[in-house]
Structure formats: structure tokens, C-alpha cells
Amino acid sequence: MISLDFRDSRPVYEQICGKIKELILEGVLSEGDKIMSVREMAASLTINPNTIVKAYKELEGGGYIYSVQGKGYFVAGRKSTAENADFSSIMQTVKSALSELCFLGTDKSEILSMVEKIWKEMK
């Protein structure tokens, strides 16, 4: 379900966060779903459990998942996620990247159609 790219310059725990975020955004994981335990995930990726713990703590801080003592980690709802999100930071990222694309001569229509596509696919 999750694979790591060791050539990726990002730290492993960050890659894991990204992958799980993706699964949530794509709807593969929905509110209330239980995600793999720290041990299971560590075994399946053959990496140190501490790295998984770090990734899960990060996701918990972002409101994407929550932990239940003795049960495991579960996917939180959009409301919880939205409350913890740093909108201005994400917007800033988008703005910079779009400015760069514009500067490099990318066609505006290409971006607009991408936006349409993303909002259409999201349920």
C-alpha cells in the first residue's frame, strides 16, 4: 500500500506522511478507518518503528489522524483536518509555484484545466 523511494531527498518519515495524506485525499482512507499499526507498518517497510511513530505524530498534529490508546490510529474527518490546517502557508506555496510557472511561460489554460480536473475528481 505504501512504498518508499530511498533516492527521495525528503526524510523517510516525511515521505510516509505524504503517502498517507494522499490516500486520505484520494478517498482510499475515509473518516474512522483504522490505519496500520506502528509495528505492522514498520515491518512492511522494513524500517525502524521509531520512524513510523514520528510520521504518525506528525499526521496527528496536522489533524489528519487521531490515536486511541490501546486501539491504534484512525483517520479523522475533514472538519478536524481543516481546523488544524495552515491555509495561508499552503496558499503561499501555490502562489509561488504558479508565479514560477507563469514566468517560465506555461500556458494559463493548462493550469485552469488542471484546477477543473482536481475539483471534479474530488467527491
Add this chain to the structure above:
Amino acid sequence: MISLDFRDSRPVYEQICGKIKELILEGVLSEGDKIMSVREMAASLTINPNTIVKAYKELEGGGYIYSVQGKGYFVAGRKSTAENADFSSIMQTVKSALSELCFLGTDKSEILSMVEKIWKEMK
């Protein structure tokens, strides 16, 4: 002209890269302009010259500026920048960020108007 934010988790040299990129994208610095010398910039930010060197080398690698021995650093043209740019990587960044915004309930029209604004301001 450039200021650092020590609360920012990004390394100093990366912040400098970002700021100079912005100045170029906004048209404050245009093709052929000389930018501050390594020593000047280091003195003005009260940081070590080597850190500036690192930032300038990074920008040079990205095709944003070029160095002339004994003269200084100068901003390169869009052509040079476009040749060195990693479009797919930038597009990936935009896609992920937009997906997240969509998931969090951001209005599509807000994004569309932002795109219009950016492309309009860029001459």
C-alpha cells in the same frame, strides 16, 4: 532589500534563494542586472559569506543568475531559467497543494481568480 526570518525552519541559504527568485519573478530584478556581491550581501544580513556563496551557486544551477569572475553575479534571462527548470517537479508541487486545498473545502473560484491575477500581473 532582503530580510531573514530565523523562525523559518528552512535553511538560511534557501530563504535567500527564495527571496531573490521572488525579486526576479516580480520583475524587480531584470536580465543583466548585477546583484549584490557575496561580501555585500553577507555584511548586510550579518551572516557568513559562505552561506551567500551557497545560495548564489544554487540559483546559478537553476539558471536564474550567472557569475562573471572578478565582476560579480548577474541575473540571467528567462530562456536560461526555462532551460534549467524542472517543470514536472513544480507541477507536482502545485497539484498536491491544490488537492489539499480542495479537500479542505476551499472554493474553486478563489483559486481561479488567483490564477487570473498572477498571469495578469506578469508582463
Add this chain to the structure above:
Amino acid sequence: MISLDFRDSRPVYEQICGKIKELILEGVLSEGDKIMSVREMAASLTINPNTIVKAYKELEGGGYIYSVQGKGYFVAGRKSTAENADFSSIMQTVKSALSELCFLGTDKSEILSMVEKIWKEMK
């Protein structure tokens, strides 16, 4: 495994790049192999670790090796190298050097047999 020539006018970090490139081209180092750590290499050549860092970063930029945080540097595959290579620049180098050899009266057959030999040895 690697030795420096202090009479060589090229900077030290560039000599190191060249030697490691050679080892990769000759097949002594193959895809996935771990190379000496920054500190090990620095100690073995009795030079400053930062100089090794510079050399490794250069090779990383050229797609020859990649770094894994907390693990070390590993040699990348040909695909990665080919993607980052500047063919036209290498071809230009070959062209200039061959023109000079021709002018100086070198026999054509000597060059042709050298080409044959190189392509034969490479598997």
C-alpha cells in the same frame, strides 16, 4: 582507492569527482553500491570533510550518486545519470580535442581503434 595529485591545477573537489566518475564508468562501482562516507573519505585523503561534501554534491547534481539521510551516499543508475547529463557539452569537448589532434597530425586510425576499444570494454 582514490589518490590526489597536488601538482594538478584542478581544484581538489574536482579531482575527486573525476576519480569517482571513472570508477563508475569502469564498472568498479555499480548501481546501488555505497561509497565511502564523507568523514571516511576525508580522513583517508587527509583533507577537510567540507571538500568531500562539495565533491559529492557535484556528483549528486550530475545524477551519478544520491544521498540517503543517516545512511550515506549510493551510486545511481545509468538512467539517472543520462537524464542529468549535458550531451552537447560533452560532444563539444570531444570535437575540439579531436580537431586539435587532427591538426597536430595524429593518425585517424589511432582514434578509430581507440573508439572501438572503449566501446568493446564497456559491457
Add this chain to the structure above:
Amino acid sequence: MISLDFRDSRPVYEQICGKIKELILEGVLSEGDKIMSVREMAASLTINPNTIVKAYKELEGGGYIYSVQGKGYFVAGRKSTAENADFSSIMQTVKSALSELCFLGTDKSEILSMVEKIWKEMK
């Protein structure tokens, strides 16, 4: 006749050497021809005469040109050039570059035809 590229990372005097070498290899300048005086060249490129002096001294050292006191610099013959040339160094350059091209998957026939072309064009 000669133009400089300030974006080129090579020092100016080296660029001038390269250009004059090219002119000699291409046969535009032949044995005995007088080349531009230091002052003329400096004025035509709007750079410091000392830089031209440095370039000419370099070419003189390589046996490409020779100076006659009070007259100027003149193109030397192939014999003189060949005597001063460092064949093994040039061969080494060619060998390394060809090995790299081979590694990157360049077709052997492409190189062979290039060699044929160079030797054919040279008179």
C-alpha cells in the same frame, strides 16, 4: 572576428585562447599571418589590454604563435605547435569524454562518423 560570452564560466583570457586556436585549426589564420595587436584586440573587445597579453603569452607557450619585438604576434606553423603540444593530456581528455558518452548510451557509429567528418574537413 572574436566575440566573448560573459556567461561562460571560463576566464576571459582562456576564451580568447580558445577562439584563436579555433581560427588556426579552421585554417582562417595560417602560418606567418600577423594577428591583431594587443591594443587593437583590447579596444575591439573593450577589455583590459593585460587580459589580451595574458592570452597571447599562453598561446605563445603552447607554440601556436610567436612574438617579434616591435612587430607583433604571428601564427606559428604546425611543426612548432606539435612540438609544444601535450599529446597525452589531450588524449586523456578525449578518452574520458568518450568513455562517458559510451556509458550514457551514445551510438558508436555517431562518434565514428564525427571522426571521419573532422579528418575530411581538415586540409
Add this chain to the structure above:
DNA sequence: GTGGTCTAGACCACC
């Protein structure tokens, strides 16, 4: 004066 290289030594994040 400008960039380019190198050293010595420090602290941090990641695994």
C-alpha cells in the same frame, strides 16, 4: 574588489 577554493570546527536532523 570579485568570485572560487579550502580548512577547522561546530551543531543539528535523521536513522
Add this chain to the structure above:
DNA sequence: GTGGTCTAGACCACT
């Protein structure tokens, strides 16, 4: 232990 960043200070080549 490994790479990543930063400082302080030095010397060299180029213009």
C-alpha cells in the same frame, strides 16, 4: 554514525 548547515578566517585567480 551519516549527511546537512553554518561560522570564521585564509589564500588564490581574475579583472
